[in-house]
Amino acid sequence: EDQVTQSPEALRLQEGESSSLNCSYTVSGLRGLFWYRQDPGKGPEFLFTLYSAGEEKEKERLKATLTKKESFLHITAPKPEDSATYLCAVQAGFTGGGNKLTFGTGTQLKVEL
Amino acid sequence: ETGVTQSPTHLIKTRGQQVTLRCSSQSGHNTVSWYQQALGQGPQFIFQYYREEENGRGNFPPRFSGLQFPNYSSELNVNALELDDSALYLCASSPTGGRQETQYFGPGTRLLVL
Numbered sequence: 501e502d503q504v505t506q507s508p509e510a511l512r513l514q515e516g517e518s519s520s521l522n523c524s525y526t527v528s529g530l531r532g533l534f535w536y537r538q539d540p541g542k543g544p545e546f547l548f549t550l551y552s553a554g555e556e557k558e559k560e561r562l563k564a565t566l567t568k569k570e571s572f573l574h575i576t577a578p579k580p581e582d583s584a585t586y587l588c589a590v591q592a593g594f595t596g597g598g599n600k601l602t603f604g605t606g607t608q609l610k611v612e613l
Numbered sequence: 614e615t616g617v618t619q620s621p622t623h624l625i626k627t628r629g630q631q632v633t634l635r636c637s638s639q640s641g642h643n644t645v646s647w648y649q650q651a652l653g654q655g656p657q658f659i660f661q662y663y664r665e666e667e668n669g670r671g672n673f674p675p676r677f678s679g680l681q682f683p684n685y686s687s688e689l690n691v692n693a694l695e696l697d698d699s700a701l702y703l704c705a706s707s708p709t710g711g712r713q714e715t716q717y718f719g720p721g722t723r724l725l726v727l
Contacts, residue, residue, distance in 0.1 A: 543718035603655030
């Protein structure tokens with residue numbers, strides 16, 4: 501069974517204090533790893549897709565990296581507007597067809613002034 | 614380009630009732646997936662529809678059922694509601710349902726079962 505574990509569960513940073521969020525996974529044949537941002541009471545907002553080990557993607561203050569066992573979401577000089585829950589999801593060799601996502605429980609990030 | 618929309622935004626039901634949630638996929642997308650997100654948890658896959666056919670199902674009982682229409686909009690129906698069905702129900706669409714495709718989520722419907 502596919503599993504995704506995110507750590508830490510919650511993270512509090514001061515504005516400008518860089519850090520990393522971790523997503524470790526166990527899947528049967530990784531097709532893609534996805535990062536989403538979710539604000540309270542809203543749907544997840546797509547950030548990145550990574551397909552193979554060694555791949556990196558950047559967007560503003562965020563950078564996502566992928567190894568064969570885990571992914572990191574690096575946040576450089578965060579601002580209060582980066583406060584949200586960050587969700588990691590994997591898409592595996594789903595024999596039932598389609599593109600089912602298996603999610604972790606998320607990291608709740610709070611950035612303070 | 615119109616994103617994924619869902620209705621209603623909030624809903625309150627009592628145990629044993631039935632509910633229908635609706636989703637309109639993003640323009641140009643023919644695949645819709647439904648997820649259930651309990652408070653403090655990640656979304657859990659319920660099922661997916663591709664060109665009006667169910668194309669994969671998660672570990673949810675048969676009282677969770679769905680439909681997809683020719684315009685690719687979709688419904689999620691839940692019968693015999695239980696207290697544990699209280700959650701945020703998310704709809705996501707993707708262009709063709711192919712592997713490695715990104716899924717784009719709607720704002721969700723918050724269901725409370727009393």
